[in-house]
Amino acid sequence: MRVLIPSPLRSYTQKEVVEATGGTLAEVLADLDRQFPGIRFRIVDEQDRMRPHIRFFVNGEQEFDLERPLQPTDALDIVQALSGG
Template sequence: MRIDIPGPLRSYTRQTSRVTVALPAPNPTLGGALTALDRDYPGIRFRIIDEQNRLRPHIQIFVNAAIERDLAAQLPTGAQIMIVAALSGG
C-alpha cells in the first residue's frame, strides 16, 4: 500500500515523501496500515497516534481522497493513504 508522508514526518522515512508498506491480510485496516508503517519506519506511529490510540488533533489522514479518522476502517484493495500534518504556532 502506498502512503504519502508529510514533510514534518519525513525524518522517520529518510526524507522519503512516498513509501510502500505490506499490509496484513485479509481485511486490512487503517490502524493496521499505520502499524505496518511503524514496523518499517520505527517511531513514526507515535507522531500520528496518541497514547489513547486516537489520531493526534493536528493529523488528518485521507484514504482515496476522503478523510478517515477511524483506525478500524477497512481499506479497499489498492487504497492510497495520504497523511497530512497541520502547521501550528503563533
C-alpha cells in the same frame, strides 16, 4: 498501498511516498511503525486516537476511523497541520 508522508514526518522515512500493508488503517500504521520505528507515536496517541494535528485521507476522502477496512489498491495520505505564533 501507497502512503504519502507529510514533510514533518519524513525524518523517519527519508521519502515522501512509502509502501505499507494492512487490512485497516490501524494495521497500516502498525506496518509503518515496523518499517520506521517511532512514526506511529507521532500520528496516534497513547489511547489510539488520531493526534489533533493529523488528518487521514483514503482515496482523497477524509477518514477518522482507525478500524476502517482498506484495500491494497487504496491510497493513504497523511496530512499534518503546522502551527506557530
